[in-house]
Amino acid sequence: MPKLIRMERARDKQKRPVMMAIAGDSAAGKTTLTKGLVKALGPERVTAICVDDYHRYDRQERKTLPFTALHPDCNYVEIMEQHLQLLAMGEPILKPVYDHDTGLLARPELVEPRDFVIVEGLLPLHTRISRACFDIAVYLGPPEEIRRKWKIARDTQKRGYQPEQVAAELERREPESAAYIRPQRAFADLVVRFAPIAGRDDPPNTPLSAELLLRPTIRHPGLSTILDSSERRSIHLKMSRDEDGRPCDALHVHGYAPIEESQVVQKAIWSRLGVDAELPDALGDLGTGQRSEPLGITQLLLLYHLLDAQRSGSHQAAAQ
Amino acid sequence: MPKLIRMERARDKQKRPVMMAIAGDSAAGKTTLTKGLVKALGPERVTAICVDDYHRYDRQERKTLPFTALHPDCNYVEIMEQHLQLLAMGEPILKPVYDHDTGLLARPELVEPRDFVIVEGLLPLHTRISRACFDIAVYLGPPEEIRRKWKIARDTQKRGYQPEQVAAELERREPESAAYIRPQRAFADLVVRFAPIAGRDDPPNTPLSAELLLRPTIRHPGLSTILDSSERRSIHLKMSRDEDGRPCDALHVHGYAPIEESQVVQKAIWSRLGVDAELPDALGDLGTGQRSEPLGITQLLLLYHLLDAQRSGSHQAAAQ
Numbered sequence: 352m353p354k355l356i357r358m359e360r361a362r363d364k365q366k367r368p369v370m371m372a373i374a375g376d377s378a379a380g381k382t383t384l385t386k387g388l389v390k391a392l393g394p395e396r397v398t399a400i401c402v403d404d405y406h407r408y409d410r411q412e413r414k415t416l417p418f419t420a421l422h423p424d425c426n427y428v429e430i431m432e433q434h435l436q437l438l439a440m441g442e443p444i445l446k447p448v449y450d451h452d453t454g455l456l457a458r459p460e461l462v463e464p465r466d467f468v469i470v471e472g473l474l475p476l477h478t479r480i481s482r483a484c485f486d487i488a489v490y491l492g493p494p495e496e497i498r499r500k501w502k503i504a505r506d507t508q509k510r511g512y513q514p515e516q517v518a519a520e521l522e523r524r525e526p527e528s529a530a531y532i533r534p535q536r537a538f539a540d541l542v543v544r545f546a547p548i549a550g551r552d553d554p555p556n557t558p559l560s561a562e563l564l565l566r567p568t569i570r571h572p573g574l575s576t577i578l579d580s581s582e583r584r585s586i587h588l589k590m591s592r593d594e595d596g597r598p599c600d601a602l603h604v605h606g607y608a609p610i611e612e613s614q615v616v617q618k619a620i621w622s623r624l625g626v627d628a629e630l631p632d633a634l635g636d637l638g639t640g641q642r643s644e645p646l647g648i649t650q651l652l653l654l655y656h657l658l659d660a661q662r663s664g665s666h667q668a669a670a671q
Numbered sequence: 672m673p674k675l676i677r678m679e680r681a682r683d684k685q686k687r688p689v690m691m692a693i694a695g696d697s698a699a700g701k702t703t704l705t706k707g708l709v710k711a712l713g714p715e716r717v718t719a720i721c722v723d724d725y726h727r728y729d730r731q732e733r734k735t736l737p738f739t740a741l742h743p744d745c746n747y748v749e750i751m752e753q754h755l756q757l758l759a760m761g762e763p764i765l766k767p768v769y770d771h772d773t774g775l776l777a778r779p780e781l782v783e784p785r786d787f788v789i790v791e792g793l794l795p796l797h798t799r800i801s802r803a804c805f806d807i808a809v810y811l812g813p814p815e816e817i818r819r820k821w822k823i824a825r826d827t828q829k830r831g832y833q834p835e836q837v838a839a840e841l842e843r844r845e846p847e848s849a850a851y852i853r854p855q856r857a858f859a860d861l862v863v864r865f866a867p868i869a870g871r872d873d874p875p876n877t878p879l880s881a882e883l884l885l886r887p888t889i890r891h892p893g894l895s896t897i898l899d900s901s902e903r904r905s906i907h908l909k910m911s912r913d914e915d916g917r918p919c920d921a922l923h924v925h926g927y928a929p930i931e932e933s934q935v936v937q938k939a940i941w942s943r944l945g946v947d948a949e950l951p952d953a954l955g956d957l958g959t960g961q962r963s964e965p966l967g968i969t970q971l972l973l974l975y976h977l978l979d980a981q982r983s984g985s986h987q988a989a990a991q
């Protein structure tokens with residue numbers, strides 16, 4: 352009896368979502384970045400998942416293992432690839448769930464892709480197949496001393512660890528960060544770095560500046576006409592050379608950028624989209640009650656790419 | 672950036688397994704049937720899963736719902752379809768796990784398809800897509816009074832229920848058994864019914880007889896030359912009409928069949944395969960220390976089909 356095995360639903364019924372990866376090390380700020388995007392688009396249009404749920408072992412089991420949660424062998428990488436492919440084809444998945452509070456693997460949950468799927472985590476860009484699932488790939492890499500501060504703050508406040516425990520864990524993880532997490536930077540269309548500006552003596556509570564590497568692997572909004580490279584402005588665009596020598600744009604948004612100047616740039620980016628909608632006002636929220644123009648402009652740029660991919664339908668054609 | 676979304680591994684790397692479904696109501700004997708097959712083939716060659724693991728709600732949650740665990744809405748049917756398709760293509764899955772002891776949904780487990788995948792459960796033949804995944808489809812349907820006895824025995828001995836609770840549950844489930852479980856019988860290549868023979872007064876502990884409907888939807892081993900329809904024999908083959916009037920074969924194996932006669936038939940079936948291997952001796956084990964020739968012959972026939980599908984490679988060609 353000849354029988355037909357095929358991902359049938361994928362072909363006809365489902366619309367393919369726009370897929371964005373936000374990769375980065377633990378406490379790099381992935382969730383804060385994602386939250387603003389979800390809020391700006393509206394949660395009814397976005398599916399946001401974290402691929403750290405694909406941990407293969409629970410916290411207790413990991414204690415006996417020679418590697419940390421960062422290691423690919425500590426994750427169901429093949430299943431992650433499979434689920435990313437399914438989501439990219441518009442298919443639902445039954446996603447595993449890792450509970451950060453208890454350190455246990457819990458019952459899985461049904462995830463159905465909405466118009467936009469944002470996938471954050473430690474290893475979303477680790478393999479060739481996983482990378483092929485994304486329309487936009489982002490790598491978030493603050494300086495290590497900043498990330499260290501963020502990780503200690505979060506893990507002690509929200510996950511019940513002692514500062515020395517977090518410091519020891521960071522040290523234990525460093526070789527695997529170097530081997531598996533940071534190499535993903537090379538595969539990103541946008542590399543985002545929040546950092547203080549060296550040599551400046553800004554007042555306390557000045558937000559961190561953002562430095563965005565805009566690689567020519569996707570089409571960024573043309574900003575050179577509105578942003579010259581003058582150092583006098585708090586937001587500027589510079590031609591730069593990537594690590595491999597290829598030219599790329601580097602967008603700098605200084606932490607002291609006044610909201611008025613930020614608004615001019617945001618409106619310019621937004622108008623490039625040509626959509627008949629208001630500039631979203633949910634951007635730049637640090638989650639601490641504070642606003643950050645560098646964060647806001649970063650989120651707006653990502654939002655631009657999500658909407659541009661949907662508008663152009665390039666993700667549909669590419670997925671045929 | 673045009674990106675390629677495709678189930679890549681499926682195409683090249685993996686060998687497709689032979690897929691068999693064993694569908695039937697709760698306590699119809701699916702696990703007993705499956706165990707003998709796994710033992711005969713060797714556990715290293717078989718992946719056996721139960722699709723009742725695709726329950727959407729845990730026991731507590733189900734108490735507030737207007738349907739029972741038998742209802743498709745009480746199961747992740749779309750995910751079951753997806754996972755069956757993946758297994759049929761030789762892909763691993765992260766299978767949900769329902770714990771019958773606690774009634775809870777637990778952490779999922781990685782399942783990698785071996786040469787043979789046996790899928791038992793309440794609803795493996797419920798949808799068109801799920802049915803398309805199988806090379807061999809079996810429906811197990813003992814008379815209701817037998818199944819009732821089995822279910823009460825199992826649920827009180829192994830799952831901690833009181834007999835009245837099981838009886839009430841059976842009654843509550845009956846409309847859904849009629850609506851969703853029993854209709855799967857129509858889609859089976861083999862229908863298996865273990866039952867006592869009406870009007871006979873066999874000694875106690877005589878195993879139940881087996882009545883196997885062999886539908887022409889797959890190619891059964893030619894048995895007509897060795898099994899005539901004489902009523903004097905304890906094992907016989909009869910032309911019969913299916914519910915829809917189409918002709919099919921009905922194989923009867925009486926519970927009192929002597930092991931010598933059973934062996935003759937088993938050897939005949941086995942020789943049809945033309946394999947250079949001994950007839951497996953793990954068949955017919957009732958799990959109670961007793962043997963049953965009707966169970967043994969049923970298992971051997973299923974084993975024949977598993978090996979025949981693998982040998983002929985028909986599942987590979989069909990899955991292209």
